[in-house]
Amino acid sequence: MQRRSALQRLIRGAALLAAASLPYGVARLLAPEARAQNHNREHNREHKRNHIRPPGALKDDAAFVAACIGCGLCGEVCPPRCIRFHDRDGGGKVNTPFINPEDKGCTLCNKCMAVCPTEALIETPLDEIDMGIAQIDRAACYPWVDRGICGACVSVCPLGERAIGFEMWNQYRPIIKDGCVGCGLCVEVCPEPSLPIWIVDRAEGTVARHTV
């Protein structure tokens, strides 16, 4: 008898708790994401912004996939080992190379272009490389939200002033310039976890439009 009532009390308590927490759960489900979506790593991942082709790659991705034989030579000569291979699960673009700048950026050493046996990667002068262009989310970058002095991206950029610099009126807020070739070293080095800097297609990103 004693035991039974204890059990009953437990069940009733649990039911009450569940009923009380239900609105909270529903509210959680319906509530908008606390942060703006577009400086979210997951979002970047979904939009394949962490999959850029190696430098000198044919711009038309279908042409690139047709030209690439998946030999892996580009990966095999890449000193920072930034080149990875697509769809190791055997998907459609089997074994074609990509760079995930979040993981490792390209140092623009040109070795992959020189070694590629097909026309998938064509040797391109440094200034004409077009892997994309970096974008900065001013709502997340440390100096832009006044959370400190950073500038890691500016100091690592192999192209220097041509590609990235500080804003005229605020010495520590980075801005992207036209000369950026999208190597992604800034993405690799950026310490802010939400990844406020990432690479987009040149057509998609404009130098003027780095705010979100």
Added chain:
Amino acid sequence: MSLTMGTPKPFALWRHLNKLRWLSLSIVFAMLVALPFIHVYQTYTAAHAYDLLAPAEKQLYDVMETLTAAFTDDPAEDLDAIKGNTWSGSFFGLQLSDPLAVAGQMAAGLKLYAPFLLTALIPVLFTLVLGRFFCGWICPATFLYELNTNVSTWLARLGFKVGNRRFDLRLKYAVLGVGLLLSAATGSVLMAAIYPPAIVGRELYYAIALGGFGAGAAFFVGTLLFDTLVARRGFCRYLCPGGALYSLLGRYRLLRIRRIVENCNDCAKCNAVCEFGLDPLRDHFGQECNNCTACIAVCPTQAMTFVLRPTDFPKQGPGHLGKQYRRAHPDQGAH
């Protein structure tokens, strides 16, 4: 041993070519294993950060340094002399590619890119003369497949049922054709996904330098199982698109094997040893023979030799024991 005077004898060293072939296969395979390590070592040296390496990485660094220091001043540059795999690679400045890679890329892109076409020139010329030699002498998958054949043989001795089904050898030409059509339709070099040598080179690189096998490894294990359980060396014999291309190119190869009927005693060891399921005993080598010389090495009476001719030697009938038997029993007809 009753080699009658005057019967042609094969050049004595042909029997030892099979060992040389194993050496060649082993070297190619060892290179494919070594190259990713060399690459990893190069990235460590390029980073100039020995102190930051993990203990295991330091160990690798030290080992590679000891191994290569004698040949290189600058690992970043010098160790680039050999790169890639048998699918495509660069060898002291010479770019070489598998003809199947070129064919597949031509189909996928529906256009010709001359510099890449030329990388297949040397392999194609060699194939025109030597036939499917790549399959026997270079292919890193052959290295594993032949070891697998040995394992199957042991398994069979232990009483397991290993597969020895036979299919139509022409099946692989269909695979090649369909593969090229699909490559053209999808615009990507699909055959790289099912072509064992490309898979082996790539997966070794993935596993060593990038940490972990890809899906190709699973496919390759599937072919090993197919070879063991269904048909000996089945993938190469019946399905490999590269083997098909090499066979076609080597159809009128100049260097081929011929049986010296006067020496042959019909023991059929050559047929038993032939990985490609051909019929050397009845003078049938066809376009599939890869000049692996296993039949030469195994022949107890030195009845196999090389000849220079663009087609198989015409059928010669049974060997001397068979002929003697028929002479003794003319009433029993052939066989």
